[in-house]
Amino acid sequence: MAVERGKRLADYGLHSERVMWRGKGPGKFEEELGDLERRLGITTLAKAVRWAQTKSMWPDTFGLACCAIEMMSIVSARYDIARFGMEAFRASPRQADLLIVSGRVAHKMAAPLRQIYDQMLEPKWVIAMGACASSGGMFNNYTTLQGVDKIVAVDVYVPGCPPRPEQLMEGILRLHEAVKAGVPPAYEVRGVAS
Amino acid sequence: MTDRAWDQVPGHVSTTEAFGETTIVVERDALVDACTYLRDEEGFNFLSDVSAADYLGWGKAGVSGYIGTPAGRNLNDPMTQGYQRLPEAKPKRFAMNYHLLALYRGSARRLRLRVWLDNAESVPSVVGVWPTADWHEREAWDMMGVPVEGHPNLARILMDDDWEGHPLRKDYPIGGEPVRFSNAE
Amino acid sequence: MTVAPERARIYEGSRIPARVPTILEVSQELRDTGDILEVNFGPNHPSTHGVLRLVIELHGETVVGLQAVIGYLHTGFEKNMEQKTWWKAITYAPRIDYVSFQNNELVFVLAIEKLLGIEVPRKATWMRMLLAELNRLHSHLVWLGTSGLELGAISMFWYCFRERETILDLFELVTGYRMHTRYFQAGGLAEDIPRGFYPECRKFVESMPAAIEQYEGLVDQNQIWIERTRGVGLLSAQDALALGQSGPVLRASGVDWDVRRDEPYLAYDQVDFDVVVYPHGDVYDRYRVRMDEMRESTKIIAQCLDRLEDMEGEAWIADDRKVVLPPREELHTSMESLIHHFKIVTEGYRVPEGEVYVAIESPRGELGCYVISDGGPKPWRVKFRAPSFVALEATATCLRESLIADMIAIVGSLDTVMGEVDR
Numbered sequence: 001m002a003v004e005r006g007k008r009l010a011d012y013g014l015h016s017e018r019v020m021w022r023g024k025g026p027g028k029f030e031e032e033l034g035d036l037e038r039r040l041g042i043t044t045l046a047k048a049v050r051w052a053q054t055k056s057m058w059p060d061t062f063g064l065a066c067c068a069i070e071m072m073s074i075v076s077a078r079y080d081i082a083r084f085g086m087e088a089f090r091a092s093p094r095q096a097d098l099l100i101v102s103g104r105v106a107h108k109m110a111a112p113l114r115q116i117y118d119q120m121l122e123p124k125w126v127i128a129m130g131a132c133a134s135s136g137g138m139f140n141n142y143t144t145l146q147g148v149d150k151i152v153a154v155d156v157y158v159p160g161c162p163p164r165p166e167q168l169m170e171g172i173l174r175l176h177e178a179v180k181a182g183v184p185p186a187y188e189v190r191g192v193a194s
Numbered sequence: 195m196t197d198r199a200w201d202q203v204p205g206h207v208s209t210t211e212a213f214g215e216t217t218i219v220v221e222r223d224a225l226v227d228a229c230t231y232l233r234d235e236e237g238f239n240f241l242s243d244v245s246a247a248d249y250l251g252w253g254k255a256g257v258s259g260y261i262g263t264p265a266g267r268n269l270n271d272p273m274t275q276g277y278q279r280l281p282e283a284k285p286k287r288f289a290m291n292y293h294l295l296a297l298y299r300g301s302a303r304r305l306r307l308r309v310w311l312d313n314a315e316s317v318p319s320v321v322g323v324w325p326t327a328d329w330h331e332r333e334a335w336d337m338m339g340v341p342v343e344g345h346p347n348l349a350r351i352l353m354d355d356d357w358e359g360h361p362l363r364k365d366y367p368i369g370g371e372p373v374r375f376s377n378a379e
Numbered sequence: 380m381t382v383a384p385e386r387a388r389i390y391e392g393s394r395i396p397a398r399v400p401t402i403l404e405v406s407q408e409l410r411d412t413g414d415i416l417e418v419n420f421g422p423n424h425p426s427t428h429g430v431l432r433l434v435i436e437l438h439g440e441t442v443v444g445l446q447a448v449i450g451y452l453h454t455g456f457e458k459n460m461e462q463k464t465w466w467k468a469i470t471y472a473p474r475i476d477y478v479s480f481q482n483n484e485l486v487f488v489l490a491i492e493k494l495l496g497i498e499v500p501r502k503a504t505w506m507r508m509l510l511a512e513l514n515r516l517h518s519h520l521v522w523l524g525t526s527g528l529e530l531g532a533i534s535m536f537w538y539c540f541r542e543r544e545t546i547l548d549l550f551e552l553v554t555g556y557r558m559h560t561r562y563f564q565a566g567g568l569a570e571d572i573p574r575g576f577y578p579e580c581r582k583f584v585e586s587m588p589a590a591i592e593q594y595e596g597l598v599d600q601n602q603i604w605i606e607r608t609r610g611v612g613l614l615s616a617q618d619a620l621a622l623g624q625s626g627p628v629l630r631a632s633g634v635d636w637d638v639r640r641d642e643p644y645l646a647y648d649q650v651d652f653d654v655v656v657y658p659h660g661d662v663y664d665r666y667r668v669r670m671d672e673m674r675e676s677t678k679i680i681a682q683c684l685d686r687l688e689d690m691e692g693e694a695w696i697a698d699d700r701k702v703v704l705p706p707r708e709e710l711h712t713s714m715e716s717l718i719h720h721f722k723i724v725t726e727g728y729r730v731p732e733g734e735v736y737v738a739i740e741s742p743r744g745e746l747g748c749y750v751i752s753d754g755g756p757k758p759w760r761v762k763f764r765a766p767s768f769v770a771l772e773a774t775a776t777c778l779r780e781s782l783i784a785d786m787i788a789i790v791g792s793l794d795t796v797m798g799e800v801d802r
Contacts (some may be wrong), residue, residue, distance in 0.1 A: 066477035076540035091425040109451040141455040142369025243764035325400035326623030346399040352450040
């Protein structure tokens, strides 16, 4: 599915705030689905597959630094990511769909990070959690990778130092909405070898 | 401890007291003897920390000291026109500091042991005296380039094995990416 | 609870490896059998508490060779702090040991204050103590949750994180942020203590002992837990001292030493608490030390609350305008305040020339900060003595004759945070 670069998520009709914000209206996927279901009572295979992908997108345990502690909080009972089917953090990248890079990446760790990313099977998504993973954060120096998008293709950047669990969940839910709307994973958009 | 002169320590050069802490300087060649003496005779059974410091450019960077009275800062007299005190030059470029602690229940004595070194001058290892110095000395080698003689496993510890240069030295650049509208900080 | 401090012999002699104290080496006869398997517990492993790499050599299930490789999280803190003013450098400190973040800020700020010779108002001192103890609870809860998770007591994680969320709520109430609060300034606290904090903290203090009982009820008498932790990871007192261990690891080996009692900082000499010591030097004793420390921390927090409630309306930061920002109302009327504000914000306050080493008791042990100042607005050298860095040096000694499953328990019991190790 050809996607033009530079299209914003809002152009796909994504309103992920709706999930957090009552009264904002249904997202594009729900609208189309509701329409079809009403008229024909079927859906396309691609849409069904994408829906299923979002409902159990298992993250990989890639906690590096402080953001990892907040990532652990989303598994805890208060923020409970199990309601989105994601509490099963897989230790093996071969079983994981989502790589949440949480924490600063040193150059020494860049090679293992890329190796983990390569070991994941398509389709796979990457969330750069926190300022350090997005851009190097406050550590603009000889040893910190200035943004993990230099070595892997990132789908969602979550700012914060560290981001609150709700911020991370917003990032994850936006990713879900994007997947449901048909936005391909970042490696396809950016043409990155994976 | 403030009355001691620490003269009996092998290789003793000088003692200074500041901010409630005692620093003794010993000769580089007598370091292991000094450490053994301090551990066995004076009871410093615990090595807290080994820190290397690089004094390249000390006092020259335009930070010309600190406005106050010659005796120090005077809070009660905010209009004091001060004497600017330039930091004194240091004997050599590198200082290797050993923070010692005499750890006994209810009492604690701390001491800083210092050795002055030139660039590429090596320091003898104290792993035989306190095994915990192992990684601390490796870090001093890795980050500051202070070679440690007699260390059983002197390899890089924090940086990659094939890294060139010693990052914490003052002539090693901070690195990273240039950021617009950002000054030297 | 506090065991008689005579040091029982945990094992004879020293188990520190002879050639390199931190590397457990395989003997030549074992290597000649051809039965050695070298396994890499890589930097990305769910049970290694962060990016620690252990290269182990196995003979069957027994670990006969071990080498720890670190540096995967080296962030260049010390060099970055040299580039920033003192004020900005305080922001870097909490991210070093990111689980007990306020302790790092505390040690750095204490070092700056020692150099400045500034006197901190007592309200700030007691509040810092309260927050440091809350942080100790936070750190032990995270440790207990993750250790339980690794040893199979998976539900421990959710129980511990329930209380941890309450503590983070308290931090957010006071400082505005859950982690990396940056609430300590040179001279005191950044802001006054908000209304409503004392009743909330009291509620927490009252509910915490029951929660600790709950955690103990889950694992304390559990046969699996006891078999996996008793007698595992032995470290004698002499070896612990030689290896520079401190904190719970040292106290679990029978050495009665706590920086809070023996070299008091803040107001620890004015509060009543016991130092918890256990004699057996195994993983189970380290667990017990931390559980009892949680109770002691709750006691300290209650005493801090009692004292703080009487200090309502006092100053929370020192009055020295050369270091501390003046109150904003004054900027409209006083020229000197405006100049001070300008100088402090742009150039930064100057710290007199000198060097200090300040040590505090972080949840992991002795956290030290060695600061050299050249009299200017930026630090010349900052070195953090990280207890986890030293704790990892003890892995080779603790892991003698252990199975691979014990290795997970032992590395967990040393409670290492890789941010501190690698800085």
